[in-house]
Amino acid sequence: MRFRSSYGQNVLGHLLESAHLAGMMAAELGVDPEGGRPGARKESLELYVRRLARLEETARSHDGVAEVYAMQAGREARVTVVRESRATAVAG
Template sequence: ADTLSAARPGARRELLETYIKRLKKLEDIATGFDGVAKAYALQAGREIRIIVESQKVNDEKAAFVAKEIARKIKDEMDYPGQIKVTVIREMRAVEYAR
């Protein structure tokens, strides 16, 4: 029950402002890395999804970025449980037949 209540904003009477600051800090840590286009904190801060630019970040560097972001979160933030760090690198090729 303790773990469940920790995931819900307000369940522990956590101020909304503090909750938002924690999510923003999580996103700011991720967007501070080179090649990161966007970052989204999900599930009350238990997961962060990071979109990287496919031109700047190859597959190997994407794995490295995930490890580095996880390390920086561990070093700089206080959080209960664990935070899942997911790096997404997408390549799109679009052509039109006329």
């Protein structure tokens, strides 16, 4: 990368400059650049499983929900709804 260039700019120099600027912006905003999100690196398996179970329980607590699957580390939940219950809820 040292001798590589893109559009006339040294690629290594650009990467270092971008990282430096990102670090300065993170410092000004008070953001810790090490962990992308809270719990990203320090969350134990037990806490992770509990968090996903709470997410599934919350979704199941609604009327007409048949099945719930937490996916993508809790960023997404697949919910299967009972058709009759949903039609009654919308109509009523």
